[in-house]
Amino acid sequence: MDRRADVREFLQSRRDRLTPDRAGLPAYGGNRRVPGLRREEVALLAGVSVDYYTRLERGDLSGVSDAVLGALARALQLDDAETAHLFDLARAAHASPLAPRTAPRRDGLRPGIQRLLEAIDAPATVIDGHHYYVGANRLGRALYAPVFAEAVPNSARFLFLNPAAHDFYPQWDQVASELVAALRGEAGRSPYDKRLTDLVGELSTRSEPFRTLWAAHDVRHHRTGVKHIRHPHVGDLVLTYEALELPADPGLRLSVFTAEPGSTSADALTLLGALSIDAASPVAGDAAGLTR
DSSP states (O other), X not given: OOHHHHHHHHHHHHHHTOOHHHHTOOOOSSOOSSSXXXXXXXXXXXXXXXXXXXXXXXXXXXXXXXXXXXXXXXXXXXXXXXHHHHHHHHHHTTSOTTSOOOOOOXXXXXXXXXXXXXXOSSOEEEEOTTOBEEEEOHHHHHHTHHHHTSSSOBHHHHHHHOTTHHHHOXXXXXXXXXXXXXXXXXXXXXXXXXXXXXXXXXXXXXXXXXXXXXXXXXXXXXXXXXXXXXXXXXXXXXXXXXXEEOXXXXXXXXXXXXXXXXXXXXXXXXXXXXXXXXXXXXXXXXXXXXXX
């Protein structure tokens, strides 16, 4: 990934979406040649010179102070995820590409985390920053049976390269946008991670929707929300998920999925649990084990 291009395109895309009215600036003249704010307007709002802001938007964040980054985030009205991404891009400007950081491969979870997973009476999964599944409990594997049926379960590859994903996710566009925004944030934190670069390269080559979403430079935290799933064996599910970072295992995130008590989704989860216990059922077959 081209770090300077990422900085340039991120800042320009955030500038393009702002209007003078939203930024609290007077809009002089009726013929604006840019879709959003001009560079000089962003510089004014951030309290820096036009030349300095121009240097930043050309991709050079070397030496920029936290105070300037904070002022820039306020000027561009960045949310928490976008602000964190801007700071990550600035930190990456000081990192050396001569010593690329690649997230370590994991053959499985620590026994304590695996026991925690099995103790949770709800679908639960653990993924890494590249959206590879590192672990899951029985209900988690059953819920994501089509994903775990793949040789190396990865939610990004399933979403963009497996046609079944459009049936599995009724709100495919939303899921795709959220997932790419999470990957974009990870790329900002780890610009020289070869495994991540390879994944993004593969998806960019093989999926036009991924290329389009990646080019938007949107970033988003993936901490809680509602997931709509059309399961091949129990039908439609509307589940709330909570995503928790595992501090002792940097880069891993535990996600737990629950249904509203008394809802049809809760009934479907109960049925899913019963089916996953039956070794002869298709759910148990699809979700058998996790080989990593």
